[in-house]
Amino acid sequence: MKGLIRAQISAAALAANLRRIREQAPRSRVLAVIKANAYGHGSLPVARCLVAAGADALAVARLEEALALRAAGITAPVVLLEGVFTRAEMAEAVAGRLDFVVHDEEQLALLEQTAGGARACAVWMKIDTGMNRLGFRADAVAAAMQRLEALSHHVAGIRLMTHFACADDRASPMTGEQMKRFAALVGDKPYERSLANSAAIFAAPESLGDWVRPGLALYGVSPFADGEGAALGLSPAMRLVSTVITVRDVPAGESVGYGGVWRASRASRIAIVAAGYGDGLPWSLSSGVTVVIGAHRLPLVGRVSMDMIAVDVTGTPVSTGDEAVLWGPEQPVEWQARAARTIPYELLCGVSQRVPLQIA
Numbered sequence: 283m284k285g286l287i288r289a290q291i292s293a294a295a296l297a298a299n300l301r302r303i304r305e306q307a308p309r310s311r312v313l314a315v316i317k318a319n320a321y322g323h324g325s326l327p328v329a330r331c332l333v334a335a336g337a338d339a340l341a342v343a344r345l346e347e348a349l350a351l352r353a354a355g356i357t358a359p360v361v362l363l364e365g366v367f368t369r370a371e372m373a374e375a376v377a378g379r380l381d382f383v384v385h386d387e388e389q390l391a392l393l394e395q396t397a398g399g400a401r402a403c404a405v406w407m408k409i410d411t412g413m414n415r416l417g418f419r420a421d422a423v424a425a426a427m428q429r430l431e432a433l434s435h436h437v438a439g440i441r442l443m444t445h446f447a448c449a450d451d452r453a454s455p456m457t458g459e460q461m462k463r464f465a466a467l468v469g470d471k472p473y474e475r476s477l478a479n480s481a482a483i484f485a486a487p488e489s490l491g492d493w494v495r496p497g498l499a500l501y502g503v504s505p506f507a508d509g510e511g512a513a514l515g516l517s518p519a520m521r522l523v524s525t526v527i528t529v530r531d532v533p534a535g536e537s538v539g540y541g542g543v544w545r546a547s548r549a550s551r552i553a554i555v556a557a558g559y560g561d562g563l564p565w566s567l568s569s570g571v572t573v574v575i576g577a578h579r580l581p582l583v584g585r586v587s588m589d590m591i592a593v594d595v596t597g598t599p600v601s602t603g604d605e606a607v608l609w610g611p612e613q614p615v616e617w618q619a620r621a622a623r624t625i626p627y628e629l630l631c632g633v634s635q636r637v638p639l640q641i642a
């Protein structure tokens with residue numbers, strides 16, 4: 283048995299998802315969001331794959347993530363979505379030719395204090411249109427814009443962005459409201475604009491702008507609470523698969539696992555699979571979750587342990603060494619997220635360090 287649990291990453295699926303996004307946003311450039319280790323898929327291999335597939339730029343949340351890309355030889359534009367927070371970080375961003383967001387007065391001041399400017403860096407001015415997380419508020423936009431424009435010869439370019447709070451809810455009036463506010467605040471400024479995340483790319487075609495910023499959709503996963511990536515023409519890029527390490531008989535009336543929370547109502551056959559919360563499966567995954575073994579979708583029973591789960595395989599031919607799929611093309615991560623009362627973002631980002639990533 284090679285490696286028990288592993289996350290198989292499909293380069294073909296990543297490339298196909300990028301093509302699907304381009305089809306949806308044919309006039310926009312694509313800023314491929316690969317923060318948090320590319321949503322658990324492995325930032326370096328995913329960066330290489332998406333750049334080869336034609337992504338226009340990459341985006342990460344933290345300076346360390348960007349520097350790791352540069353250290354590995356990635357020369358594509360990389361955007362720091364939260365910007366930089368100290369002079370030292372600014373110096374590293376400038377030296378690394380990183381583009382960065384400026385979302386508040388302090389970051390603007392850091393840029394103003396950067397001797398020699400940031401001539402190789404495009405600056406993304408973030409405008410808050412209702413998310414109330416990052417970005418200049420409406421009453422601060424004009425002054426910030428003026429200060430940024432005064433630096434325009436010291437940076438590679440100015441771009442304007444905002445972020446939607448409710449784009450995953452097609453019925454929410456918030457997205458339209460945010461678009462209106464953004465349009466009013468940026469007026470006829472001659473700079474490139476970016477608004478749309480994955481959800482808006484599919485649900486708000488009027489929001490596409492010069493750059494779209496897909497994350498989840500690149501990995502083939504739906505940002506909407508209902509439905510799966512396949513319904514949007516996307517293919518799951520990760521297949522999280524492990525191995526049956528033993529199969530045992532459990533008599534009627536006996537329980538399985540910690541707390542004895544599941545009890546066999548009939549003589550049962552239980553497969554133990556090497557996957558637990560130590561690998562990133564939430565402890566809260568329990569009733570309603572299935573594991574695919576061979577051609578069968580079989581129910582997880584009892585609690586998730588650190589290293590193992592139990593699956594009821596009664597009446598199904600399952601043996602030690604069989605593959606057991608937690609999520610992937612056989613059953614979307616969206617289903618598992620719903621069963622665990624979480625979101626697919628969290629399950630994907632949660633795949634732990636000890637799970638080897640195999641990109642092919």
Ligand SMILES: *Cc1c(COP(=O)(O)O)cnc(C)c1O
Nearest residue numbers: 315363445479480495496497498
């Ligand atoms: C994470 C992030 C995205 C990508 O969001 P998805 O929902 O994964 O498409 C886009 N823009 C910003 C500013 C982000 O932080």
